[in-house]
C-alpha cells in the first residue's frame with residue numbers, strides 16, 4: 494500500500510482546542526514564570542542561573558503541565574531549568590562537541606554519514622533543553638530561504654549515494670506544513686532518495702502539532718517516512734501525547750525514540766525501564782540511548798560511560814531485547830555512532 498492510500502485519522506476536538514502555534518507563542522520564557530508555574534521558589538533549588546541567559550528559557554505549557562508542582566527534583570523540570578552550573582567552564586566540554594561546523598556543504602546541510610544528509614530546517618525549537626548539544630549552534634548562519642533550498646536540492650540531486658534525508662533543526666516541525674509539504678515534494682522527485690526521517694520533539698512537548706495538514710503531507714509522499722522522537726522520561730508521555738502518537742501510527746508512520754542519559758533525570762535503570770515500557774505502550778520503539786554530547790554548559794548532566802553501560806546492563810536483564818535501546822556515543826569525524834556494550 495502506498496502512503497497516499499492511508500486513511501488520515503480525523504482530529505478529536507479535545508486535542509486541538511488550542512492550536513500548536515498558539516501554544517508555542519504562549520510558552521514560558523522567564524525564570525520567574527517557570528518557578529511560579531511549577532510552584533517552586535528560588536530558595537528550594539540549587540543556585541539558579543539568573544540574568545541574561547545565552548541559551549534562553551522556553552517551555553511550552555503542555556510540557557509544563559506534566560511537572561509535579563512543588564518538586565524541585567522533578568525530572569521534567571530539571572531538563573528545562575537553568576542552573577548556575579551552566580556557567581562553569583569544564584575542560585573537555587566544547588561549544589561544538591560534534592564538530593558540525595565543519596560538515597556544512599552547502600549551509601543548512603550536515604553531511605556526516607554515508608548515504609544520508611541532515612537538513613537544518615530551522616533554528617527554532619519548541620522547548621529549550623538545557624543539555625542540548627546544539628545550544629551554541631550558529632543557526633543564524635544556516636537559515637535557508639526557499640531560493641537557497643534550490644542549492645540544497647541540487648546537492649542532493651548530484652550525490653547519488655544519498656538515499657535518506659533527515660529533517661532536523663532546531664525542531665523541523667516548528668516550520669509550517671505548507672513549507673514542509675513543498676520541500677518534501679521536491680525531495681521526493683529525486684529518484685535516488687528513498688527515505689525521510691524527521692527528528693522532532695514537538696509532538697511530545699506540544700501534542701497539538703500532529704495536525705490534519707501534517708498527516709496529509711506525511712501520507713502523500715512516496716518516501717518511506719519515520720519520525721524519531723526525543724523523550725527522556727516516562728512522565729513526558731501523557732494521554733494527549735499518546736493520542737497524537739496514535740494518529741501518526743494510524744497514518745503508518747514508523748515511530749522511534751531516542752533519549753539522552755542525564756544525571757538527575759533518568760540515570761537509573763528503573764526510570765529507563767519504565768520509559769521503554771511506556772514508549773511501547775504508545776506505539777514507539779526505543780531506538781537509541783545517547784551518552785550526552787560533551788557540550789559546554791551541560792557537564793552537570795553527564796555520567797561516565799561505565800555508569801551508563803551498567804544501567805543498560807540492568808535494563809537488558811529485565812526487558813525483552815526490543816525494549817532495550819542501543820547505548821551509543823558520537824565521536825566527531827567517525828562514520829557512525831559508536832555502540833557501547835551493556836556491562837554487568
Ligand code: SF4
Nearest residue numbers: 618621622625663694
Ligand atoms: S528539542 Fe532537541 S534540538 Fe531543541 S533544544 Fe531540545 S534537544 Fe536541542
